[in-house]
Amino acid sequence: MKEVSSSETVLFYDTDCGGVVSNIAYLRYVERARCQLFEELGLALAEMEEKAVFPALTRSEIDYLSPGKLGDRVTTTARLVEVGKVRCVCEYEIHRSENEAEKTLLARARQTVVLLQLPSGRPHRTPEAWRETPA
Amino acid sequence: MKEVSSSETVLFYDTDCGGVVSNIAYLRYVERARCQLFEELGLALAEMEEKAVFPALTRSEIDYLSPGKLGDRVTTTARLVEVGKVRCVCEYEIHRSENEAEKTLLARARQTVVLLQLPSGRPHRTPEAWRETPA
Amino acid sequence: MKEVSSSETVLFYDTDCGGVVSNIAYLRYVERARCQLFEELGLALAEMEEKAVFPALTRSEIDYLSPGKLGDRVTTTARLVEVGKVRCVCEYEIHRSENEAEKTLLARARQTVVLLQLPSGRPHRTPEAWRETPA
Amino acid sequence: MKEVSSSETVLFYDTDCGGVVSNIAYLRYVERARCQLFEELGLALAEMEEKAVFPALTRSEIDYLSPGKLGDRVTTTARLVEVGKVRCVCEYEIHRSENEAEKTLLARARQTVVLLQLPSGRPHRTPEAWRETPA
Numbered sequence: 450m451k452e453v454s455s456s457e458t459v460l461f462y463d464t465d466c467g468g469v470v471s472n473i474a475y476l477r478y479v480e481r482a483r484c485q486l487f488e489e490l491g492l493a494l495a496e497m498e499e500k501a502v503f504p505a506l507t508r509s510e511i512d513y514l515s516p517g518k519l520g521d522r523v524t525t526t527a528r529l530v531e532v533g534k535v536r537c538v539c540e541y542e543i544h545r546s547e548n549e550a551e552k553t554l555l556a557r558a559r560q561t562v563v564l565l566q567l568p569s570g571r572p573h574r575t576p577e578a579w580r581e582t583p584a
Numbered sequence: 585m586k587e588v589s590s591s592e593t594v595l596f597y598d599t600d601c602g603g604v605v606s607n608i609a610y611l612r613y614v615e616r617a618r619c620q621l622f623e624e625l626g627l628a629l630a631e632m633e634e635k636a637v638f639p640a641l642t643r644s645e646i647d648y649l650s651p652g653k654l655g656d657r658v659t660t661t662a663r664l665v666e667v668g669k670v671r672c673v674c675e676y677e678i679h680r681s682e683n684e685a686e687k688t689l690l691a692r693a694r695q696t697v698v699l700l701q702l703p704s705g706r707p708h709r710t711p712e713a714w715r716e717t718p719a
Numbered sequence: 720m721k722e723v724s725s726s727e728t729v730l731f732y733d734t735d736c737g738g739v740v741s742n743i744a745y746l747r748y749v750e751r752a753r754c755q756l757f758e759e760l761g762l763a764l765a766e767m768e769e770k771a772v773f774p775a776l777t778r779s780e781i782d783y784l785s786p787g788k789l790g791d792r793v794t795t796t797a798r799l800v801e802v803g804k805v806r807c808v809c810e811y812e813i814h815r816s817e818n819e820a821e822k823t824l825l826a827r828a829r830q831t832v833v834l835l836q837l838p839s840g841r842p843h844r845t846p847e848a849w850r851e852t853p854a
Numbered sequence: 855m856k857e858v859s860s861s862e863t864v865l866f867y868d869t870d871c872g873g874v875v876s877n878i879a880y881l882r883y884v885e886r887a888r889c890q891l892f893e894e895l896g897l898a899l900a901e902m903e904e905k906a907v908f909p910a911l912t913r914s915e916i917d918y919l920s921p922g923k924l925g926d927r928v929t930t931t932a933r934l935v936e937v938g939k940v941r942c943v944c945e946y947e948i949h950r951s952e953n954e955a956e957k958t959l960l961a962r963a964r965q966t967v968v969l970l971q972l973p974s975g976r977p978h979r980t981p982e983a984w985r986e987t988p989a
Binding site for chain 3: 901
Binding site: 601602603604607608611612615633638640641642643644645646647648651700702705 | 777
């Protein structure tokens with residue numbers, strides 16, 4: 450429940466003229482997995498506007514380990530690893546699936562997220578349920 | 585065979601502070617569907633580098649009809665509608681799926697594509713097979 | 720007054736693995752020039768939230784004429800060419816500056832813009848002053 | 855010489871529906887400053903293809919401190935802070951300029967960069983001159 454995976458194909462707009470996936474594109478892969486993780490944790494994208502609670506990053510770090518290429522099938526795994534009163538930490542692994550059996554780790558990331566109540570912008574307490582079961 | 589559909593969820597990076605999907609994000613949805621269309625036509629992304637044949641746009645037009653929102657499930661349909669010696673025309677429709685039965689048309693696009701042989705950059709003839717069956 | 724130019728350098732994130740500027744990046748160049756044009760017409764970005772009036776595209780078309788490359792200095796010119804009651808049309812030319820004297824036309828674009836009053840989303844009349852002096 | 859600044863205006867495509875600058879947009883601001891820093895260090899964008907030497911990130915970290923908004927004038931400062939045989943470290947500060955006298959720190963970033971020789975992808979030694987004067 451506290452770990453999700455999302456997959457997508459590397460398109461032209463993910464690459465740059467160095468011939469590989471742009472460092473910036475990985476942040477989109479991570480965002481897709483993070484949104485899906487939050488959805489499964491009960492914070493659905495489609496309800497955020499109504500509730501006026503939005504996740505905001507306070508820190509993001511990423512290690513680029515191996516270059517992705519056009520047409521690669523990349524899978525991003527997101528895990529909730531720490532939950533505090535107003536902030537939580539997510540970790541990500543982005544793999545290329547070579548085939549059924551093999552995969553290569555392209556990047557590893559870690560982000561600190563706070564939930565903000567808009568329009569005040571004040572931190573919103575993380576849901577009690579997020580703290581119950583350690584990942 | 586000459587029509588494909590791809591779906592994705594509207595994420596934060598697709599939206600802007602006007603509260604709706606950015607005009608630029610639709611070009612990404614269209615690119616995803618176009619790449620999938622070309623894949624089914626025999627021009628797979630993963631083989632483009634090897635063959636050094638890349639599609640390039642010479643014209644793109646898009647009508648924005650209804651605003652997409654965060655969390656929407658959007659489906660882009662791509663169709664090959666004209667095939668000449670060196671250029672072809674693709675048409676796209678981007679819908680939001682409300683539920684099983686209903687959908688709303690968000691945008692409609694049309695692009696002219698040429699295949700380029702790199703590194704010369706010379707136009708590459710469109711495959712004979714693309715001309716056989718009209719869409 | 721009704722024509723502005725903005726310049727920027729082609730960075731990695733503007734290019735793709737075809738080795739040239741991505742078709743999507745041109746839309747960012749156009750947006751920069753459009754925002755600057757609207758700023759000079761009295762609709763400053765920083766005031767949009769306060770006034771809750773945002774420009775929205777209803778149509779965008781672009782012809783890609785020559786490929787831009789990493790490090791190119793590109794200049795985008797935006798002109799207001801038609802002003803109706805609730806919509807206006809902007810035209811753009813994107814050039815690469817080779818040197819003081821020479822420039823190459825990379826792309827030409829045309830967009831229809833409506834001003835929307837948020838949160839209702841109703842069209843907002845274009846300012847009277849925009850109609851006075853033809854470009 | 856080893857510190858540069860670049861400025862740009864926050865546009866719609868930099869923001870998301872949370873009403874503030876997207877976490878991803880900061881990576882573009884950082885890339886603009888990094889490219890300019892490398893240009894001043896003798897590694898001009900326009901010559902990279904010819905020399906087939908490209909910078910690649912191996913690590914990126916960013917702390918988001920205060921939200922940027924549409925129309926803000928942001929200035930990114932890049933500094934070369936460590937230079938090894940094949941890798942170097944750059945640090946960045948992204949400020950909003952309130953006026954002549956005041957500025958607010960929006961984000962702080964740090965990236966590890968290696969120079970790669972293409973097409974082999976082998977690391978290229980950092981230029982001797984980069985090691986001479988500490989920043």
